[in-house]
Amino acid sequence: MNPLELTLGIMTAVGGFVDISELVFAAKAGSQFGYALIWVFALSTIGIIVFSEMSGRVAAVAKQPVFNLMRHRLGLKLGLVTLAASIVSNLITCAAEIGGVSLILNYLTGAPYALMAVAMTAILVISIWVLPFQWIERVYGLLGLFMIVFAAALVAIHPPWSQIAGGFVPQVPAGLSTKELLTFAYFAVAIISAVMFPYEVYFYSSGGIEEGWGPKDMLTNRLTSILGMALGSLLAISILANSAQLFGPVNVDPEIPGSAALEAAIPFGKWGLILALLGMLFAVAGAAVETCMANAYSIAQFFGWVWGRHKKPWEAPRFTIAWLILFMLALAIVLTGVDVMMLVEFAVLFSILVLPLTYLPLLLLAEDKKYMRQYANGPVAKTLGWIYFAIITAAAIAAVPLFMLTSGGNG
Amino acid sequence: MYKAVILILTFLSACSSGPPADLQYIKQARSIAAEWALINNQAKADNLTSTYVVSMHQSLRENLQTAFDSLSDKHSSYGEQMNALLAERADAAPAELRARAEALKRIEDDLESA
Amino acid sequence: MRLDSPIKLVSELVDLPLLDTEGKYCGIVDDIELSGRPGQDLELKALLVGPGAYEGRMPAWLMWLIKKVAGDRVTRVTMDEVQTISSVVHLKRTGGELGLHTSETEAGRWIPHKGAL
Numbered sequence: 001m002n003p004l005e006l007t008l009g010i011m012t013a014v015g016g017f018v019d020i021s022e023l024v025f026a027a028k029a030g031s032q033f034g035y036a037l038i039w040v041f042a043l044s045t046i047g048i049i050v051f052s053e054m055s056g057r058v059a060a061v062a063k064q065p066v067f068n069l070m071r072h073r074l075g076l077k078l079g080l081v082t083l084a085a086s087i088v089s090n091l092i093t094c095a096a097e098i099g100g101v102s103l104i105l106n107y108l109t110g111a112p113y114a115l116m117a118v119a120m121t122a123i124l125v126i127s128i129w130v131l132p133f134q135w136i137e138r139v140y141g142l143l144g145l146f147m148i149v150f151a152a153a154l155v156a157i158h159p160p161w162s163q164i165a166g167g168f169v170p171q172v173p174a175g176l177s178t179k180e181l182l183t184f185a186y187f188a189v190a191i192i193s194a195v196m197f198p199y200e201v202y203f204y205s206s207g208g209i210e211e212g213w214g215p216k217d218m219l220t221n222r223l224t225s226i227l228g229m230a231l232g233s234l235l236a237i238s239i240l241a242n243s244a245q246l247f248g249p250v251n252v253d254p255e256i257p258g259s260a261a262l263e264a265a266i267p268f269g270k271w272g273l274i275l276a277l278l279g280m281l282f283a284v285a286g287a288a289v290e291t292c293m294a295n296a297y298s299i300a301q302f303f304g305w306v307w308g309r310h311k312k313p314w315e316a317p318r319f320t321i322a323w324l325i326l327f328m329l330a331l332a333i334v335l336t337g338v339d340v341m342m343l344v345e346f347a348v349l350f351s352i353l354v355l356p357l358t359y360l361p362l363l364l365l366a367e368d369k370k371y372m373r374q375y376a377n378g379p380v381a382k383t384l385g386w387i388y389f390a391i392i393t394a395a396a397i398a399a400v401p402l403f404m405l406t407s408g409g410n411g
Numbered sequence: 412m413y414k415a416v417i418l419i420l421t422f423l424s425a426c427s428s429g430p431p432a433d434l435q436y437i438k439q440a441r442s443i444a445a446e447w448a449l450i451n452n453q454a455k456a457d458n459l460t461s462t463y464v465v466s467m468h469q470s471l472r473e474n475l476q477t478a479f480d481s482l483s484d485k486h487s488s489y490g491e492q493m494n495a496l497l498a499e500r501a502d503a504a505p506a507e508l509r510a511r512a513e514a515l516k517r518i519e520d521d522l523e524s525a
Numbered sequence: 526m527r528l529d530s531p532i533k534l535v536s537e538l539v540d541l542p543l544l545d546t547e548g549k550y551c552g553i554v555d556d557i558e559l560s561g562r563p564g565q566d567l568e569l570k571a572l573l574v575g576p577g578a579y580e581g582r583m584p585a586w587l588m589w590l591i592k593k594v595a596g597d598r599v600t601r602v603t604m605d606e607v608q609t610i611s612s613v614v615h616l617k618r619t620g621g622e623l624g625l626h627t628s629e630t631e632a633g634r635w636i637p638h639k640g641a642l
Contacts (some may be wrong), residue, residue: 304553317632
């Protein structure tokens with residue numbers, strides 16, 4: 001297997017895991033609750049691996065991406081509701097990513113936020129227009145690997161490894177007040193939702209078809225989803241653990257994206273800071289590309305348009321117009337001046353509602369031997385799939401009340 | 412029935428003013444002060460670029476202003492702490508900023524245990 | 526599946542994507558046309574593709590909105606144009622020949638043909 005084939009998984013994972021919401025969420029989780037939420041990241045990672053692998057397998061065997069199945073399984077009306085919710089969720093997330101990238105560019109260059117938002121959107125549009133799909137995923141995926149500086153920083157600060165290991169065991173910290181317990185629950189639910197964002201699965205399954213995957217690529221699919229998501233999870237957990245060690249003891253609850261970069265600056269100085277900011281820049285930019293493309297894929301697949309970046313933009317005109325308009329809408333949201341973190345909170349909430357509707361048709365199709373033949377879900381995939389479906393449904397029900405009771409995790 | 416709902420909501424909104432309602436903003440201000448101290452400390456150790464420091468100062472100040480503007484009681488002890496923090500120079504001494512963070516933390520802890 | 530074998534209209538046909546002989550997506554089976562009378566065999570005559578085919582599947586207010594945004598075009602694909610039905614509907618001709626690429630062609634006029642690698 002060509003190692004570069006892993007780049008789809010890396011881009012999906014790095015852009016999915018360490019987007020703007022994870023940068024702040026993971027850091028906040030670490031500063032507020034120490035290592036106690038690591039197990040939620042680990043649990044969610046297994047979930048996204050299960051569903052990514054399933055969506056890649058369906059794409060490779062049934063030659064259909066997730067949103068084609070969505071409409072077929074749910075029907076037109078419910079499918080439209082899911083599509084609309086998904087578009088809103090992904091659009092808000094894309095706006096948050098563009099806002100996040102603009103902030104990071106401001107930290108790097110000092111240039112005005114609004115100007116960077118316009119410039120960055122232009123760069124993203126040009127890169128998607130010019131580059132074929134494989135190069136889009138390679139550029140953003142591989143450059144996002146600068147994020148490894150956070151893992152290196154964790155090693156450099158000599159954390160209590162036994163406590164970090166202990167964080168992988170499911171737990172609720174002892175001695176929490178009711179409010180703190182609710183906040184802990186909110187963080188757990190938000191992490192599950194953010195890690196298993198639907199746009200990751202839409203992008204991954206469509207990417208599998210863009211790559212021309214077939215039944216011969218089962219191993220590639222499995223390795224890509226496992227290694228890619230595991231890498232993303234490792235980076236997110238590094239950010240959490242760094243925060244627990246560096247921010248928690250000094251009463252810092254990071255609220256702005258730039259705070260995470262301090263985790264690399266403290267052990268490594270200016271070079272650590274710059275590498276962290278560059279990693280964040282490409283990871284969040286990758287997430288902006290993923291969310292926009294995921295939306296365009298969803299719309300095109302739902303209505304049966306020609307789609308894909310394996311085609312030239314003029315060979316899939318409605319799909320091209322869709323992602324151009326989506327980028328413009330996301331930029332317009334950013335230029336209203338709305339706070340980036342507020343966008344993130346609402347994106348997470350909207351996504352929670354879409355999660356069960358996204359994963360149910362995928363589960364049903366992956367089990368269907370008529371389409372999947374000998375590649376249908378085995379007992380392990382089936383069991384894990386339904387367990388995680390129950391988990392995300394519970395998270396969907398709990399999320400809005402927890403958000404309101406905890407003022408969005410602010411206590 | 413609608414009148415009852417409106418009455419309940421009005422009652423609840425009246426209840427959510429003063430220190431309990433301001434708790435989230437006190438926490439934010441405490442965190443901002445602590446992070447500001449951390450940044451100035453790291454800047455003194457030459458671990459940060461000047462561009463990053465200026466941008467972070469700006470972001471933190473904006474968030475602090477938003478939190479202060481959201482207070483229901485700006486003349487309270489925590490309101491005055493936050494106002495004093497807003498008046499600090501960007502390159503204020505880390506020790507001074509940490510002292511402000513600790514003062515806000517004490518208020519926060521008192522409110523949470525009440 | 527064979528075209529003369531029984532088919533479940535909802536779970537095996539409606540809302541499936543259509544793929545032409547060039548491997549291009551050309552819409553979704555938005556509705557179907559049946560022929561027959563009470564007491565007689567029901568025969569599947571054609572697939573209906575386009576926003577106009579949502580009529581009957583959508584509430585009136587939503588259909589009004591859809592017509593405003595996307596129009597009410599319907600393209601009729603008779604069953605003799607269908608090759609096979611599996612997870613997609615494979616057609617016997619190109620989408621252009623069947624009138625299924627009209628919107629795509631119109632949209633293509635707005636896209637410059639340059640710059641992509």
